Amino acid sequence: MLHSNAILASLSTSDTAALRPHLKATHLPQNTVLYETGDTIKAVYFPMSAVVSLVVSLASGEMTEAAMVGRDGAVGLASALDGKIAMCRAVVQLGGDAMVCDPVAFRGTALQSESLISTVMRHEQTLLAQAQQSTACMANHEIDARLCRWLLRARDLSESDNLPFTQEFLAEMLGVQRTSVTTVARTLQEAGMVKYARGKIEILNVDGLREGACECYETIKQQYGQLLGRPHQ
Template identity: 65%
Template structure:
């Protein structure tokens, strides 16, 4: 259901009704590239269980993650709204479901709603703030605390404790050597926080990861809570009103 996406769930009844006919359910496979740098965005995605990384490529071929988004976000909305090219690559990090909307149809609905436009601006602020936080995190925090933060964020967005990640992919997203990830993942496993095998990580101790994570995890959570706060209350109020009059 579209309402499994927090942004869609926070829309007004009229905005949701206007968008719903344009939504198509899709399953996004791991490593699928939704768009690349320089692409014209023709689709907007509302993830419901898929997790997507917004990454920046370097001339050396390395990739660094700027933001991790999922059921708390929309993918591709900024470029779709102003017809500009994508300046990051969007790659599916964890497979799952999403709803996709034609970018032109999405823009048409958004331009008719001041409330929806306001939400979209705040959403883009939150994604931009997350990217800024990631930059500061890479500069100031050690690999282990960043790894804890990254695993917690992936768990929040996927809704499960089993994450299908290779250490190579983790190293790419964190912008470090694989040996660094191997060392710190082993330390977390020895501490009983995670269990990992080839291509799979199971989170065993969420509280332990919270203790080991850098401050950036809670900062990003707070940013998204502020993003959805007002709209979530309005959505809940409408739902209760509907029950009262049903």
């Protein structure tokens, strides 16, 4: 079961044996808030089929996604580096399964293994790179290209063409007005790339979305391939 998460699957036999007793299977329902900004991180999550958004919230109530984490990464891994305080909100955007580990146990295991602590550091570096890429994307790319990129990454992590997202949620994640998402979603539907019903998006043309997506989709994919020391596919 551990092979369903790329981080866990990449561990050495000894690291896997040391960590396995501390891992527990859990199900994360959609919209579950794993932690809020400023909370103490009380669990490390390794998504298997769940997808989690790391979100920055403003005093005005507006929210924008900084990074998306799924089976290619982990949530709360910085606790192994003594990063016990959450710097953003973590919310489950797509419900699914995950392995969960107590952060104290994980840190203790990581500090006994140079290879595991190296994996943690590379993951956090990659997560930061994704957040930086998202910032550049928001500042320089059009909404249609950003939405294509976002849908493709959600599809990759969930391994499903059916995504249960409302336009309100998409607007929050992209940091735009709902009317903008409505316009772009209608355009994509008319082009035969997606089929949109209330609260549900079905991806019909993956190649079309890839052509419409900005460069950030491939960049982030490459970064996660490098995280595990192998080229992306």
